[in-house]
Amino acid sequence: MPHSSPTVGVVGAGQLGRMLHQAAIGIGVPLRFLADSPSDAAVQVAPAFEIGSARSAPDLARFASSCDIVTFEHELVDVEALEDLERIGAVLRPGPKTLRLVADKLGMRRGVGWAGLPVPPWKPAKTVEQVLEAVDEWPEAVLKPSRGGYDGRGVFTVSGRGEAAVVAERLLARRVPLLVEPRLDFELEAAVIAARSPSGEIVVYDPVATLQVDGQCRQVTAPAGLPEGMAAEIVAIARRAVAALDVVGLLAVEVFVVEGSVVVNELAVRPHNTGHHTIEGAVTSQFENHLRAVTDLPLGSTTLVVPAVAMVNLIGDADGTDPRGRLAGALALDRSAHVHLYGKESRPGRKIGHVTVCDADTVSATRRAWRMAAALGCQVPEEVAR
Amino acid sequence: MPHSSPTVGVVGAGQLGRMLHQAAIGIGVPLRFLADSPSDAAVQVAPAFEIGSARSAPDLARFASSCDIVTFEHELVDVEALEDLERIGAVLRPGPKTLRLVADKLGMRRGVGWAGLPVPPWKPAKTVEQVLEAVDEWPEAVLKPSRGGYDGRGVFTVSGRGEAAVVAERLLARRVPLLVEPRLDFELEAAVIAARSPSGEIVVYDPVATLQVDGQCRQVTAPAGLPEGMAAEIVAIARRAVAALDVVGLLAVEVFVVEGSVVVNELAVRPHNTGHHTIEGAVTSQFENHLRAVTDLPLGSTTLVVPAVAMVNLIGDADGTDPRGRLAGALALDRSAHVHLYGKESRPGRKIGHVTVCDADTVSATRRAWRMAAALGCQVPEEVAR
Numbered sequence: 007m008p009h010s011s012p013t014v015g016v017v018g019a020g021q022l023g024r025m026l027h028q029a030a031i032g033i034g035v036p037l038r039f040l041a042d043s044p045s046d047a048a049v050q051v052a053p054a055f056e057i058g059s060a061r062s063a064p065d066l067a068r069f070a071s072s073c074d075i076v077t078f079e080h081e082l083v084d085v086e087a088l089e090d091l092e093r094i095g096a097v098l099r100p101g102p103k104t105l106r107l108v109a110d111k112l113g114m115r116r117g118v119g120w121a122g123l124p125v126p127p128w129k130p131a132k133t134v135e136q137v138l139e140a141v142d143e144w145p146e147a148v149l150k151p152s153r154g155g156y157d158g159r160g161v162f163t164v165s166g167r168g169e170a171a172v173v174a175e176r177l178l179a180r181r182v183p184l185l186v187e188p189r190l191d192f193e194l195e196a197a198v199i200a201a202r203s204p205s206g207e208i209v210v211y212d213p214v215a216t217l218q219v220d221g222q223c224r225q226v227t228a229p230a231g232l233p234e235g236m237a238a239e240i241v242a243i244a245r246r247a248v249a250a251l252d253v254v255g256l257l258a259v260e261v262f263v264v265e266g267s268v269v270v271n272e273l274a275v276r277p278h279n280t281g282h283h284t285i286e287g288a289v290t291s292q293f294e295n296h297l298r299a300v301t302d303l304p305l306g307s308t309t310l311v312v313p314a315v316a317m318v319n320l321i322g323d324a325d326g327t328d329p330r331g332r333l334a335g336a337l338a339l340d341r342s343a344h345v346h347l348y349g350k351e352s353r354p355g356r357k358i359g360h361v362t363v364c365d366a367d368t369v370s371a372t373r374r375a376w377r378m379a380a381a382l383g384c385q386v387p388e389e390v391a392r
Numbered sequence: 393m394p395h396s397s398p399t400v401g402v403v404g405a406g407q408l409g410r411m412l413h414q415a416a417i418g419i420g421v422p423l424r425f426l427a428d429s430p431s432d433a434a435v436q437v438a439p440a441f442e443i444g445s446a447r448s449a450p451d452l453a454r455f456a457s458s459c460d461i462v463t464f465e466h467e468l469v470d471v472e473a474l475e476d477l478e479r480i481g482a483v484l485r486p487g488p489k490t491l492r493l494v495a496d497k498l499g500m501r502r503g504v505g506w507a508g509l510p511v512p513p514w515k516p517a518k519t520v521e522q523v524l525e526a527v528d529e530w531p532e533a534v535l536k537p538s539r540g541g542y543d544g545r546g547v548f549t550v551s552g553r554g555e556a557a558v559v560a561e562r563l564l565a566r567r568v569p570l571l572v573e574p575r576l577d578f579e580l581e582a583a584v585i586a587a588r589s590p591s592g593e594i595v596v597y598d599p600v601a602t603l604q605v606d607g608q609c610r611q612v613t614a615p616a617g618l619p620e621g622m623a624a625e626i627v628a629i630a631r632r633a634v635a636a637l638d639v640v641g642l643l644a645v646e647v648f649v650v651e652g653s654v655v656v657n658e659l660a661v662r663p664h665n666t667g668h669h670t671i672e673g674a675v676t677s678q679f680e681n682h683l684r685a686v687t688d689l690p691l692g693s694t695t696l697v698v699p700a701v702a703m704v705n706l707i708g709d710a711d712g713t714d715p716r717g718r719l720a721g722a723l724a725l726d727r728s729a730h731v732h733l734y735g736k737e738s739r740p741g742r743k744i745g746h747v748t749v750c751d752a753d754t755v756s757a758t759r760r761a762w763r764m765a766a767a768l769g770c771q772v773p774e775e776v777a778r
Contacts, residue, residue, distance in 0.1 A: 027417065311697065341676075341692055
């Protein structure tokens with residue numbers, strides 16, 4: 007047998023799986039993917055996969071039977087099927103109870119509140135009437151279907167009853183309850199990643215500052231430049247949440263700072279876009295720590311190894327430029343930038359890679375990272391365009 | 393098409409191929425391996441390979457036809473077959489002329505001397521008589537078959553005519569000429585890696601200090617702690633050699649310092665054990681720079697990102713301990729050590745992985761790295777045992 011390490015099954019085979027595989031090669035953990043298609047980003051670079059759907063109970067059962075431990079690259083899974091599998095002995099990390107909570111924005115808000123963590127004001131709505139009641143209280147509101155959205159797909163800002171009624175009717179036609187909250191005028195957005203192993207060990211990365219445009223993460227910088235007390239508060243929130251939600255693996259917590267106070271916006275229980283900078287920027291990457299956690303190995307140091315690091319996403323531009331054709335020109339511009347390409351065709355708005363730059367401060371690192379994104383022919387949002 | 397990048401074929405699929413694949417995933421270069429066996433270290437983690445021999449002309453021809461660029465993980469290749477393939481248009485990086493020179497220790501010595509670089513005294517020997525003539529001059533001598541050895545396999549130290557005659561007769565029975573040289577009392581061993589692209593761009597990593605035991609690399613540290621002039625001289629040697637030998641890809645140069653002077657001992661034109669520390673210790677790893685070079689992308693910065701780094705090889709111990717069974721215990725000892733496992737069964741004397749530790753100085757880094765090796769149940773040579 008070439009391996010004595012347990013085989014870790016990864017449900018989903020996108021770029022997160024691809025980067026998990028890179029980390030897995032290092033520490034010798036064999037991975038196996040449940041992929042939608044043989045052209046998925048992770049399947050392009052890994053030898054072991056099955057084609058199947060994360061929403062199909064038979065596919066999940068077949069997949070689980072071929073792995074020692076099953077983990078997840080996204081939350082769009084058939085949680086009931088996972089509950090059945092856990093009952094018959096499958097090792098699922100994180101477990102279905104945690105996945106159920108996080109896959110449903112309403113459940114997540116309840117769970118976070120139950121754990122004593124600060125959340126923004128919110129209301130559940132199953133009918134247009136309930137949405138309108140909320141909008142009477144918060145005329146500038148955000149409607150989010152409680153399940154199925156990610157990356158800003160599924161975040162709808164409305165202004166006033168008229169617009170709210172139209173959007174609510176359309177969204178509720180899908181029979182998924184909505185989360186309604188006031189549009190928050192936050193001072194800044196930040197995020198933090200924690201890892202927890204089955205034996206209860208917890209490590210937390212330094213919080214990062216994030217820039218989201220239309221609900222999509224565009225830029226991450228560390229250190230976050232927060233007041234010391236606030237950074238400690240965010241770390242404490244992550245530490246409490248990862249234990250309260252019984253997470254095994256990674257937990258990413260996205261927060262807003264509103265009027266000087268931290269509130270939890272979103273949770274994810276998997277490697278997260280706000281942790282890609284840890285590949286070059288931290289002693290142990292989020293991907294390696296996810297694998298260490300799900301295989302119950304001691305967790306690695308989360309310390310930053312550089313004074314500052316910036317990560318920007320490569321998002322396909324409207325003109326369809328393929329950044330792979332511009333790689334040589336871009337790499338010539340900056341010999342210390344780290345370009346990550348996911349093997350995906352460029353399409354407008356699609357995440358096809360990221361660039362990480364380490365530097366003496368986040369201002370220089372960010373400027374250099376966006377210069378690379380521009381040289382690669384990718385979208386540079388107005389918010390950062392020089 | 394999922395990829396617009398050229399497919400790079402790698403002849404050989406051991407741990408160097410495995411680590412090349414890790415780097416290739418990052419920058420989106422698709423690799424394809426020519427492997428001896430489906431259990432090879434690289435094949436365990438990569439989707440595209442063919443089984444075949446690097447010494448078989450038909451296998452090489454078939455393999456080359458399925459790749460855009462062919463590179464090499466070892467030098468034990470049928471160079472004549474490669475010359476034929478190059479003539480009909482195959483893109484081989486490095487080319488067969490370079491491989492021929494480096495695969496033959498006699499050719500290499502001539503090439504290095506021709507490039508005006510310092511070499512130790514040496515003589516070729518095709519007969520026992522020629523060996524004995526050399527031993528008359530150097531009673532403590534080293535005999536090396538000019539082709540086929542690596543990692544100390546193929547280095548024979550002899551003392552006096554009697555022993556020399558016995559060893560020479562045995563070695564010459566294989567009809568491979570020998571390289572004879574005096575046993576050098578070197579003050580230290582060092583190594584340096586350079587990368588060169590087809591367009592002629594060259595970068596050189598900082599020289600490292602190495603510890604070899606029985607001709608096998610056991611420990612690498614950077615910075616090498618050399619006098620400044622000597623480090624600059626070693627870098628200059630690498631820069632001159634990589635151009636003179638028309639290397640495309642990486643060149644590793646192992647040197648001795650004898651009576652204060654640098655002499656070139658060995659060359660390799662591929663990623664090299666003395667460069668594994670660059671994965672965590674340098675801005676761009678040797679593996680990424682090899683891929684950038686062979687695909688003619690601009691080369692990445694070779695600067696160290698940490699004050700000091702130590703790499704020690706994990707070599708199977710006589711008792712057959714599998715380090716994978718001791719991983720949890722070892723990782724608990726040091727949360728910042730980087731353990732790399734190659735997916736190979738542990739056998740006495742076999743390289744099955746390496747550990748890299750970054751620290752404030754090489755003394756601490758080295759001590760911590762050997763502590764991990766010991767905790768993983770691997771050989772710790774007397775030379776470093778505390």
